[in-house]
Amino acid sequence: MEPTADDGGRAPRGVISPSRNDPLVHTLSEAVGGPIGNHAAPGLVRSGWWTAEVVLIILTVLAASGGVLIKGYCQAVGWNPPTEFYATCYSDLPTLFKERGLADGVLPLFSHSALFEYPVITSLIAGFTALLVPGVGATDARATTYFDINAVLLAVMWLITVVATARSNPRRPWDAALVAIAPGFILAGFINWDMWAVAFLALGLLAFSRNRPVLAGLAIGLGVATKFYPVLVLGVLVLLALRTGRWRQTLLTLASAAVAWLIVDVPAAIANPRDWSFFFTFSANRDPSFSSAYYSWNLLADRLHFAKLSATTTNTLFIVTFALCCLGIAFVAFHAPRRPRVAQLAFLVVAAFVLTGKVYSPQYVLWLIPLFALARPRWRDFLVWMAGEALHWVAIWMYLGWTTSNGPVQNNIDTPYYVMAVVVHMITLLYVCLHVIADIYDPATDPIRRSREDDPQGGAFDGAPDRWTLASLWKPRVPAETAAP
Numbered sequence: 001m002e003p004t005a006d007d008g009g010r011a012p013r014g015v016i017s018p019s020r021n022d023p024l025v026h027t028l029s030e031a032v033g034g035p036i037g038n039h040a041a042p043g044l045v046r047s048g049w050w051t052a053e054v055v056l057i058i059l060t061v062l063a064a065s066g067g068v069l070i071k072g073y074c075q076a077v078g079w080n081p082p083t084e085f086y087a088t089c090y091s092d093l094p095t096l097f098k099e100r101g102l103a104d105g106v107l108p109l110f111s112h113s114a115l116f117e118y119p120v121i122t123s124l125i126a127g128f129t130a131l132l133v134p135g136v137g138a139t140d141a142r143a144t145t146y147f148d149i150n151a152v153l154l155a156v157m158w159l160i161t162v163v164a165t166a167r168s169n170p171r172r173p174w175d176a177a178l179v180a181i182a183p184g185f186i187l188a189g190f191i192n193w194d195m196w197a198v199a200f201l202a203l204g205l206l207a208f209s210r211n212r213p214v215l216a217g218l219a220i221g222l223g224v225a226t227k228f229y230p231v232l233v234l235g236v237l238v239l240l241a242l243r244t245g246r247w248r249q250t251l252l253t254l255a256s257a258a259v260a261w262l263i264v265d266v267p268a269a270i271a272n273p274r275d276w277s278f279f280f281t282f283s284a285n286r287d288p289s290f291s292s293a294y295y296s297w298n299l300l301a302d303r304l305h306f307a308k309l310s311a312t313t314t315n316t317l318f319i320v321t322f323a324l325c326c327l328g329i330a331f332v333a334f335h336a337p338r339r340p341r342v343a344q345l346a347f348l349v350v351a352a353f354v355l356t357g358k359v360y361s362p363q364y365v366l367w368l369i370p371l372f373a374l375a376r377p378r379w380r381d382f383l384v385w386m387a388g389e390a391l392h393w394v395a396i397w398m399y400l401g402w403t404t405s406n407g408p409v410q411n412n413i414d415t416p417y418y419v420m421a422v423v424v425h426m427i428t429l430l431y432v433c434l435h436v437i438a439d440i441y442d443p444a445t446d447p448i449r450r451s452r453e454d455d456p457q458g459g460a461f462d463g464a465p466d467r468w469t470l471a472s473l474w475k476p477r478v479p480a481e482t483a484a485p
Helices: 023-032 052-069 072-077 092-099 120-130 139-168 173-180 183-188 194-209 213-224 231-244 248-271 273-285 293-304 311-335 342-356 362-375 379-405 415-441 470-474
Strands: none
Touching: 052 139, 052 173, 052 183, 072 139, 092 139, 120 139, 120 194, 120 248, 139 173, 139 194, 139 362, 173 362, 183 362, 183 379, 194 213, 194 231, 194 342, 194 362, 213 231, 213 248, 231 248, 231 311, 231 342, 248 273, 293 311, 293 415, 311 342, 311 415, 311 470, 342 362, 342 415, 362 379, 362 415, 379 415
């Protein structure tokens, strides 16, 4: 690869500065004197305490504080519709505390008086943090205490995610700033317990990058037991193992992930099969829900008197469309001239799951942000995507405010505008996906490979030659008797 303007015409050594590597940051740096010089030391300082990680932790604490402040109105006046929607401070945490019996001592998976529609670890977190809330006082005040307890734990998970992302590529720790101050985290980080699964997956990718497959599998398996989506990353590892022929690390990761999930889920399934299976039956039987393409279709179909999609039809559409997306990602994995990176394929498969799923809750953006920071750390594309997510975040609360208040349409956001916001969210995410695919086919546009790296999160795949690709299947073989000596 020829020297590029991004790296100053020389192969960079040590930590890479965003002001020299990212076009948007490069341009903005002109306001403060321009990019950092070639002889500066922009990265992790080996002596002293003022390191990149310290700065990232400070940024994360500030951003998390902002995320909690957004909930200030509800903390002051209570978590009740429609005001919690109009004030954009809604959170599942206090709502479920009041509506799923947690305020009355119900412990998911242990009590049989109420079902809880979440995987095992999330159910346990929800139940055991409820035990920390004092049993006296008004319900709204106790719900706020419950939110505060979980918010602290979620902020810790956010910090773990940022540090793990920074350490996943030691030459580019500043890419984790995309995670630390992501608008998506600030807006949606305290809606639900998703940050736990995000942190588990971030730790799993870090362990995999350091060739520790057992630890990687344990972390990913715990993530699957928290929110199901981390299982998708295991499929990515299988694709890359097929392309490279390096199976040992992948098989160890798969095996340890399965063991971790079984250790968590089997006791729950045996002790309380009805409650344990409710997550799966609820997911399968639910109708199309908020902000999915299917739900948006049903809203418009209701107005235009078209046929609406049932839960059965939606399940079929989801399975078919997601399977087609996975086949497309597999095609890219084997067709690209150069092996894709782990983070690139992981981002694509999780994005496909989000776009084709039966529901898109605002906090699902958290699943993708750390993967974006590893797959395509470009601030311009990130901010375009975050703008689309922020528009959707506002639109869904205004729409829910209308539907829960039964107020007049002229004083609320009407259905077409909400559907338009959902479409914008989908378009901006597709925009990022197309850029990731373009990077795969043209490594010269890939910020990581422009930095003279192959696959920092790849573990055994990093620098591995191809065992086979689609091109090798139809490449004519040279007969042995005519081959050159």
